[in-house]
Amino acid sequence: MSIHDKKHPHLDRLLKKATPVTLDPSSRVLILSDLHMGNGGRRDEFRRNAELVRTMLESYYLPEKYNLVLNGDIEELLKFPLDSIVSEWSALYDLFLKFQQNGFFWKIYGNHDSGLIEEPDYPLASSMIESLKFHYGDETLLLFHGHQASVLFWETYPIVSRSIIFFLRYIAKPVGIRNFSSAYNSRRRFAIEKSIYEFSNQAKIVSIIGHTHRPLFESLSKVDFLNFRIEELCRAYSTAGSETRATIERKIAALKTELAACYKEGKKIGLRSGLYNNLTIPSVFNSGCAIGKRGITALEIEGSKIRLVYWYNGKQSRRFTSDRDNRPVELGSTGFSRVVLNEDSLDYVFSRLHLLA
Numbered sequence: 001m002s003i004h005d006k007k008h009p010h011l012d013r014l015l016k017k018a019t020p021v022t023l024d025p026s027s028r029v030l031i032l033s034d035l036h037m038g039n040g041g042r043r044d045e046f047r048r049n050a051e052l053v054r055t056m057l058e059s060y061y062l063p064e065k066y067n068l069v070l071n072g073d074i075e076e077l078l079k080f081p082l083d084s085i086v087s088e089w090s091a092l093y094d095l096f097l098k099f100q101q102n103g104f105f106w107k108i109y110g111n112h113d114s115g116l117i118e119e120p121d122y123p124l125a126s127s128m129i130e131s132l133k134f135h136y137g138d139e140t141l142l143l144f145h146g147h148q149a150s151v152l153f154w155e156t157y158p159i160v161s162r163s164i165i166f167f168l169r170y171i172a173k174p175v176g177i178r179n180f181s182s183a184y185n186s187r188r189r190f191a192i193e194k195s196i197y198e199f200s201n202q203a204k205i206v207s208i209i210g211h212t213h214r215p216l217f218e219s220l221s222k223v224d225f226l227n228f229r230i231e232e233l234c235r236a237y238s239t240a241g242s243e244t245r246a247t248i249e250r251k252i253a254a255l256k257t258e259l260a261a262c263y264k265e266g267k268k269i270g271l272r273s274g275l276y277n278n279l280t281i282p283s284v285f286n287s288g289c290a291i292g293k294r295g296i297t298a299l300e301i302e303g304s305k306i307r308l309v310y311w312y313n314g315k316q317s318r319r320f321t322s323d324r325d326n327r328p329v330e331l332g333s334t335g336f337s338r339v340v341l342n343e344d345s346l347d348y349v350f351s352r353l354h355l356l357a
Contacts, residue, residue: 008199010148015203018133018142021104023301028102029134030061031143031299033071033210034289036112038080040088045076045291050092053290055334056311057095066300068099069132070124071210071287072110072145082119093123106132110145110211134301139206139350146211146286149195150188189214193284200283201357206349208299213289215297217308217342218282218349225342226259281356282349297341307343311336 023029035053038044046053061068075085086093099105107124108131109116116122131144189212197219200207214221220228230252237248285306288297295312314330314337328337 007202008149008195011144011196011199012203014131014144014148015133015140015142015205018131018144019106019129020133020135021106022135025303027301027303028064028066029069029301030057030066031069031071031208031287031301032290032296033110033145033287034073034213034291035070036073036076036289036291037085037089037092038076039084043079044088049290049292049296050089052296052311052313052336054092054095055336056331056338057099059334060331060338062095062098062102065102066099067103068096068105069143070096070107071143071208072108072147073112073210074107074110075113075116077113077115082116082122086123090123096124097127100127108132108143108145111147136346136350139346141206141208142200143208146192146196146209149192149199193286197281197284201281201353204354204357206283206285206353208285208287210287210289212286213291214286215288215308215341216284216286218344219280219284223259223262224280226255226262230255230259279356281353282344283353283357301346304346305343306346306349308341310339310341312339313337 032053035046037046040047057068075082077085096105096107105127107128109128116125116128119125122128131142134141134143192212193209193214193216196207196209217225233248233252233255237245240248285299285308287299287308290296290298295310297308297310300307300309312328313335314328326340328339330337
């Protein structure tokens with residue numbers, strides 16, 4: 001029995017039973033998670049970004065021949081009955097299924113929508129799985145929601161789920177109590193990410209998750225990435241010409257402002273680093289969520305590239321800037337814009353993983 005068999009049996013089970021898909025140089029995949037679709041009412045967190053999700057899927061990813069993976073917690077079944085969700089978002093379900101014409105569409109279930117496995121009439125039933133593995137040459141990317149890393153929660157979930165549903169639907173929702181999931185608990189989400197990180201390094205795979213609502217790229221949180229980027233620019237500054245130095249100074253100033261905002265927000269929510277040891281190994285990616293106040297994050301795989309992207313309403317949100325010279329691109333005249341937050345080669349990711357893990 002291997003090390004990860006003993007220490008992470010639930011995650012090892014997901015890897016062994018995962019539905020296989022082979023990626024080729026022409027493959028394009030969009031990975032979204034944590035839509036938390038409700039009944040369209042004022043307590044439906046998805047409602048804020050519903051038009052953004054519909055527009056980007058229909059007007060960008062579908063015509064650009066992307067495949068689609070929904071990585072868990074797509075429906076908010078802990079707060080709303082399934083029939084009310086399907087009734088409100090029936091057109092969106094039809095749109096999800098259209099991605100089958102591009103190659104494949106898979107719906108992975110999470111802890112907020114796991115009850116769908118008992119719903120044979122669910123619109124996406126034929127596409128629903130617990131985990132998915134992409135074969136990229138000899139390498140493996142494992143896609144699963146992420147709640148399975150919390151062993152105690154997963155083992156007791158069938159027992160306590162009815163009590164959770166009762167509390168959220170009939171007590172918390174009417175009085176406006178926010179969902180008490182790991183997405184709002186810094187310590188719990190960090191522990192979940194760390195467990196998946198350890199498993200991925202031991203198994204020499206890349207794990208792509210959701211669940212914590214926190215975007216991760218190459219195992220780095222936003223704070224970690226900003227710190228690393230500032231350090232990278234500082235090192236480049238010493239050998240740069242005068243014109244380049246001025247550009248670097250502007251970029252560092254913008255990064256410091258963004259970092260300060262992260263730490264200010266961190267005082268409210270409990271900021272934790274995405275670093276799980278002294279040397280970061282790029283084995284965990286997280287697509288974030290689709291219920292952000294300013295926009296949504298998602299992961300894209302295009303051929304040999306993997307990227308973290310951000311979609312937002314440029315007419316309503318503050319202007320987004322990137323120190324990597326990635327300019328936001330508006331989708332036609334929709335008002336919605338897409339910007340690449342980070343991008344890297346899968347070959348580099350796996351080379352670094354094998355060398356450092």
